[in-house]
Amino acid sequence: MRLSEYELDITKELISIALANAADAFSKMAGEKVLVQQFDLTLGTPDARAVLPEGFEDSLHVLTTEVKGNLEGKSYLVFNQSDTKRICNVFAPGQAVHTGDGLGELEEALLLELDNILSAAVITQLSNFLDTFIYGGVPGLRTLSQAEALSRFGAETQHFDVVFHIHARFKSYRTNLQPSFIWYFKSEFLAAIRVLVQNKKQMSLLKSSSVKIG
Numbered sequence: 001m002r003l004s005e006y007e008l009d010i011t012k013e014l015i016s017i018a019l020a021n022a023a024d025a026f027s028k029m030a031g032e033k034v035l036v037q038q039f040d041l042t043l044g045t046p047d048a049r050a051v052l053p054e055g056f057e058d059s060l061h062v063l064t065t066e067v068k069g070n071l072e073g074k075s076y077l078v079f080n081q082s083d084t085k086r087i088c089n090v091f092a093p094g095q096a097v098h099t100g101d102g103l104g105e106l107e108e109a110l111l112l113e114l115d116n117i118l119s120a121a122v123i124t125q126l127s128n129f130l131d132t133f134i135y136g137g138v139p140g141l142r143t144l145s146q147a148e149a150l151s152r153f154g155a156e157t158q159h160f161d162v163v164f165h166i167h168a169r170f171k172s173y174r175t176n177l178q179p180s181f182i183w184y185f186k187s188e189f190l191a192a193i194r195v196l197v198q199n200k201k202q203m204s205l206l207k208s209s210s211v212k213i214g
Contacts, residue, residue, distance in 0.1 A: 003043055007193050011164070012041050018125035019168055025117045030090050030172055037171040043164045058146045061103065063115040067123060069134035071192065073185040074156065075122070077115045078149065079177075084111065086175045108141060115139045118181065130192040153182060160184035 026034040067073035166181035
């Protein structure tokens with residue numbers, strides 16, 4: 001099952017609004033304006049490696065959030081070590097950061113908070129516009145090699161029917177962040193999008209056929 005071009009445009013519109021809301025929340029955390037400078041969404045991929053932006057290092061910080069409720073799904077938010085350092089510089093300037101392998105407590109806390117903001121923004125947007133009850137579970141965080149991450153993402157396609165990837169660039173005065181956001185859903189997601197599209201078309205027809213009296 002696939003989305004038509006128009007249905008994909010509607011999905012992009014929903015995600016674009018969600019990312020803008022997330023950027024507003026990031027602005028409050030950072031104490032400076034954060035904007036979504038660039039946003040791309042692709043549905044499905046023949047090559048699992050395509051889910052990672054170019055230039056990603058081998059060590060990846062992968063955050064996982066279960067989508068629960070009327071739509072079953074899962075999201076992955078992926079940062080590399082370079083972006084993690086930028087996150088600390090923006091959201092915790094002047095704070096001591098972990099210098100060894102892996103993540104320190106500060107880095108873990110910041111990544112989990114960013115995942116909460118991004119996931120909640122997308123889930124809330126989908127819940128409101130699709131008029132269905134969904135919510136996010138408690139996020140998990142693991143550091144994986146690129147090969148381990150790609151293996152995990154590929155395995156998810158055995159359990160879910162829909163996968164789309166969000167590559168966004170968040171720009172602030174001090175830095176850019178370019179996480180990779182990967183979402184998996186069951187086929188019910190496609191059905192919900194199609195109901196939304198049909199309702200939009202019906203509303204358009206009603207507006208265009210209405211007759212002004214008076």
